[in-house]
Amino acid sequence: MKTVEQSYLLKKLLAHKNLHKNLAVPRLVERILTREEGKLTATGAIQATTGTYTGRSPKDKFIVKDDSCEEFIDWGSVNQAIDEESFEKLYEKVVDYLKEKNELFSFNGFAGADFNYRLPIQVINEYAWHNLFTRQLFITPEEGELETHKSEFTVVSAPTFKADPAVDGTNSETFILVSFKKRIILIGGTEYAGEIKKSIFSVMNYLLPRRDILSMHCSANVGQEGDVALFFGLSGTGKTTLSADPYRRLIGDDEHGWSPNGVFNIEGGCYAKCINLSQEKEPQIFDAIRFGSVLENVILDEESRIPDYDNTSLTENTRAAYPLENIDNIISPSVAGHPNAIIFLTADASGTLPPISKLTKEQAMYHFLSGYTSKLAGTERGVTEPQATFSACFGSPFLPLAPSTYAKMLGEKIDLYDTNVFLVNTGWTGGSYSVGSRMKLSYTRAMVHAALEGELNTIETTTDDIFGLEMPMHVPGVPDEVLVPLNTWKDKEAYYTEAQTLAMKFHENFKKFKQASDEIKQAGPLFKS
Structure with missing residues (x-):
């Protein structure tokens, strides 16, 4: 896959004076707790909530219709089109918004475990806990790989930035925009971390079949x-x-x-649903939720900080994000x-x-x-x-x-x-x-x-x-x-x-x-x- 030259907007973000690049898990946990984005649970995992949106927002997902992909995309209610001009204007607004934040977090890694078909990606997050989620869900580079890593797709995630549908061409304050020409995914107006994971998957669903995968x-x-x-x-x-x-x-x-x-x-x-999770029924998943993992919308006991997996007061779509190595019998x-x-x-x-x-x-x-x-x-x-x-x-x-x-x-x-x-x-x-x-x-x-x-x-x-x-x-x-x-x-x-x-x-x-x-x-x- 050909490396795409970084746009001037992306360069502005990457030049942020306090951009934390590829922080180790313990340092991310420290930032999450210091910034009061989440809580430390009895298992050592981080618990965070996603506010209004506790699931995906499919009606707010768009693909930029341009000459690079127009003839290939199956346009319709699933793959809604947005024009290049609207994307560029919203992209600039998001970058200007994030530039004013005290700190940002970035992750460089891969999608695809097969070296022959992997996609080098970059994710820039407003939230530290989203960056920890990203680090656990995608493939972390081996020692030395960061030096040669050149991202071919970038996710820019600004959950607290809200779009104006009347001005920005979106359906609501929430947006997930994919530009295959710019190799940019723009996410805003939602704190649900699953949008980051699924947007990269959608990209792979476009790129891999074109390589007969x-x-x-x-x-x-x-x-x-x-x-x-x-x-x-x-x-x-x-x-x-x-x-x-x-x-x-x-x-x-x-x-x-x-x-x-x-x-x-x-x-x-892994991004496992954990509603009614128990060690007896699903021991591998239960035991995988430990230090460095992220619990999404799971209620904790206020004193013991023990997760209550049966509590659905926020949502039934409670989730746990953890790295594959937290499962004992994996193939690597x-x-x-x-x-x-x-x-x-x-x-x-x-x-x-x-x-x-x-x-x-x-x-x-x-x-x-x-x-x-x-x-x-x-x-x-x-x-x-x-x-x-x-x-x-x-x-x-x-x-x-x-x-x-x-x-x-x-x-x-x-x-x-x-x-x-x-x-x-x-x-x-x-x-x-x-x-x-x-x-x-x-x-x-x-x-x-x-x-x-x-x-x-x-x-x-x-x-x-x-x-x-x-x-x-x-x-x-x-x-x-x-x-x-x-x-x-x-x-x-x-x-x-x-x-x-x-x-x-x-x-x-x-x-x-x-x-x-x-x-x-x-x-x-x-x-x-």
């Missing part, structure tokens, strides 16, 4: 025999939890690339071979999708393009209870290119490497969201292990008459009745009503994929009306 919103791990598994799914579906497996080494928990060499992590850390560097199995995760609030089913190639492509899940509370502004949603490729909010681009690449790789694909429902069982209960994590883990170990290849199956999915009749460690959703519902009529309603939502959503083959279109739910 599939970028993926998924977690990944590797077994003792070198077998690699990918876990696709939106926030809250279980990617982080299921990939942090004591019997498998973690590659990464959220964002990966799939190159001719295999899979590589895009990040250097975060690269591995080609996937043997792919797991599509959905948190189905209707409670009608099977807990696990093995997909044909055509079904895999159908469900990848559909990307069905229930958007969980807190992951975005205004979402207070699960909402059915279809997010192409299980990551539509972060895809600058058309979904068909990523789907075509995935299909080719499934064929080339003979990869097995499963659909796993981590959502509700025994009824819909208001009636049933969330699937037990122990059951989901047992099903995933059975899939990865090949135990489902010869087990008797039955076909779901609504969705056409092949459901195993037996899975070690899981009650048989759980495996067939209809058997868990007391009200069978209500089940069929919910299932048929969801099937029709699948069909309606898939109408937009006009270029899909007839084989893929016919791989959806059997029920049509």
